Amino acid sequence: MPVACDPGGMVDAGDGSERAGFLTAPFVLLWVFYFLVFAAGYQLFPVVPLHLRDLGASLAESGRFQTAFMLGSGFGSLFTGPLGDRLGQRRVLRVASLALVAILTAYALLRVRWVFYALAPVHGLLWSALRTASMAKVGGILAPQHRAQGMSLFGLSGPGGVALGPLVGLWLLPKLGFAWMLAILAAVFAVLHVLIGSLPRETTREIAPEVAFTLPDRAVWGPVALLFFLGLGFGPMSPYSAQEAKALGMGWPSAFLTCFALGMMGLRAILGLTGMGRRPVALLPFMVALAALGSALLAFLPGGTGRHLASGLIYGAGYGMVHTLLFMHILEISHPERRGAGVGALFFAFDVGTALGALALGWVMERTGFRWGWAAGVVLLAMAIPVARRIASRTVTSGPVPSGILEP
Numbered sequence: 001m002p003v004a005c006d007p008g009g010m011v012d013a014g015d016g017s018e019r020a021g022f023l024t025a026p027f028v029l030l031w032v033f034y035f036l037v038f039a040a041g042y043q044l045f046p047v048v049p050l051h052l053r054d055l056g057a058s059l060a061e062s063g064r065f066q067t068a069f070m071l072g073s074g075f076g077s078l079f080t081g082p083l084g085d086r087l088g089q090r091r092v093l094r095v096a097s098l099a100l101v102a103i104l105t106a107y108a109l110l111r112v113r114w115v116f117y118a119l120a121p122v123h124g125l126l127w128s129a130l131r132t133a134s135m136a137k138v139g140g141i142l143a144p145q146h147r148a149q150g151m152s153l154f155g156l157s158g159p160g161g162v163a164l165g166p167l168v169g170l171w172l173l174p175k176l177g178f179a180w181m182l183a184i185l186a187a188v189f190a191v192l193h194v195l196i197g198s199l200p201r202e203t204t205r206e207i208a209p210e211v212a213f214t215l216p217d218r219a220v221w222g223p224v225a226l227l228f229f230l231g232l233g234f235g236p237m238s239p240y241s242a243q244e245a246k247a248l249g250m251g252w253p254s255a256f257l258t259c260f261a262l263g264m265m266g267l268r269a270i271l272g273l274t275g276m277g278r279r280p281v282a283l284l285p286f287m288v289a290l291a292a293l294g295s296a297l298l299a300f301l302p303g304g305t306g307r308h309l310a311s312g313l314i315y316g317a318g319y320g321m322v323h324t325l326l327f328m329h330i331l332e333i334s335h336p337e338r339r340g341a342g343v344g345a346l347f348f349a350f351d352v353g354t355a356l357g358a359l360a361l362g363w364v365m366e367r368t369g370f371r372w373g374w375a376a377g378v379v380l381l382a383m384a385i386p387v388a389r390r391i392a393s394r395t396v397t398s399g400p401v402p403s404g405i406l407e408p
Contacts, residue, residue: 026141026199027150031157033093033192034134038161040104040185041127042257043169045238048107048116051178055113063239063362067355068117070235072124073131074351077344080129089137090199096129097193101186108182128351132344135327137199139343155268155324159316163261166254170242220345222391223326226288227350229384230322233295233377234350235357236365241308244370248304256298256308263294263316268324281329283321285388290318292381299374322388323350329391 049062083092103123110116142150172181238257245253252258271283294315301307330342357377365373 024141027138027154029195029199030134030138030141031154033196034131034138034154035157035161036188036192037127037130037134038158039165039168040161040188042162042165042238042261043181043185044107044165046166046242046254046257047169047173047178047181049239049243050173052113052116055111057113058366059243060362060366061113062243063236063358065116065120066235066239067359068120069124069127070231070351070355070358072121073128074124074348074353074355076125076128077132077347077351080125080132080344082344083129088201089133089140090196090201092129092133093137093196093199094193096126096133097189097196100126100130101190101193104182104186104189108179108186124351128344128347132347135343141200151324151328155320156265158323159261159264159268159320161261163258163265166238166242166257170254220330220342222387223329224345224349226284226322226384226387226391227326227346228353229380229387230288230291230319231350231353231355232357232360233291233380233384234319235354235359236361236373236377239358240362240365240370240373245304245308247370250304250308252305252308255305256312259309259312260316260319263313264320266313267317268320271321279392281325282392284325284392285385287318287321287325288381288385288388291315291322292318292378292385294318295374295378295381299371299378326391 045066048065049057052062052065053059080092080096100123103119103126106119107116110119138150138154169181176184237260241256242253245255291314294311294313294317297314298307298311301310326346327343330346357380361373361376364376
């Protein structure tokens with residue numbers, strides 16, 4: 001019997017009934033879009049500091065681009081999340097992708113360091129809009145009974161971009177030069193701006209014009225605290241792992257970031273196929289501990305390339321699943337008109353933590369060496385394990401719970 005699929009993600013089985021599906025055209029478009037958002041971001045995170053060093057920046061100063069970027073992204077998430085709830089996620093994606101074209105073009109023309117730091121928060125704000133709106137939009141497309149499977153597959157898009165971005169960026173920088181790299185990225189987002197117009201518009205039920213810009217309820221504070229600690233430890237990874245690799249004379253400067261992404265993709269794919277049990281959030285403490293182990297390998301193992309490879313794989317596996325489990329948790333306990341606000345609160349916590357981690361641990365690295373900075377990250381992740389245990393042990397009772405939530 002023929003099966004037809006509408007753009008909203010419902011499959012007509014041909015007998016008058018509908019069953020939910022998630023491999024729809026809107027889902028695939030959002031997957032590709034989210035992949036490219038992360039590929040562009042993680043192409044810039046290691047490349048811009050190197051470009052700033054060429055313009056005369058010190059080691060510590062070169063990490064300030066990511067600090068400014070993540071502060072803009074983090075605080076922006078508090079507004080872009082609810083803004084998507086008010087205006088519709090599709091509209092936010094279109095406006096932010098077009099504005100990003102202008103920012104990337106400006107980077108290509110800049111020759112003064114301070115302007116990079118001035119534009120970075122605006123860029124971060126736009127990045128937060130793209131991430132929160134994409135995550136909230138895919139949450140609306142996926143049917144509740146397929147949300148865990150769909151989010152596992154969608155969770156591969158960001159790590160895929162993280163794997164490809166640094167590899168391509170560090171390979172293209174000496175071949176094309178910084179300006180041409182940014183011009184190509186601007187053209188890619190111009191095309192994406194057009195493609196986003198094919199996404200289905202939000203229904204009246206999914207848009208809440210009266211939603212206020214309020215703090216999240218108590219159920220969100222635990223995940224917010226956990227992602228803040230995770231961000232603190234992650235802060236120096238993007239701007240400084242490639243710089244350590246170059247200082248050691250490693251032939252593969254993106255080894256950590258590439259393997260970090262492969263670790264994320266590998267464990268997410270395995271758990272997406274084998275399942276995560278009836279309460280996926282119960283895995284949270286183990287994943288934080290796995291990330292702490294990977295960070296410890298980077299701090300304490302001898303050597304260069306092998307240390308970056310092993311640490312990246314293990315750290316990425318744990319780190320990626322912490323994100324997946326927490327975002328699944330938020331989507332399950334949020335009403336449709338509050339998805340953007342919940343997702344935005346998580347992005348805020350992680351991005352602000354990342355910004356502060358890049359600033360503080362970068363300062364440690366400049367004065368005491370890379371190893372001490374990585375070791376400080378291990379301590380921060382160890383502090384996050386009790387928070388993860390508390391989240392995993394609690395049954396959500398605050399706030400209204402939508403249909404389709406996983407049973408505790």
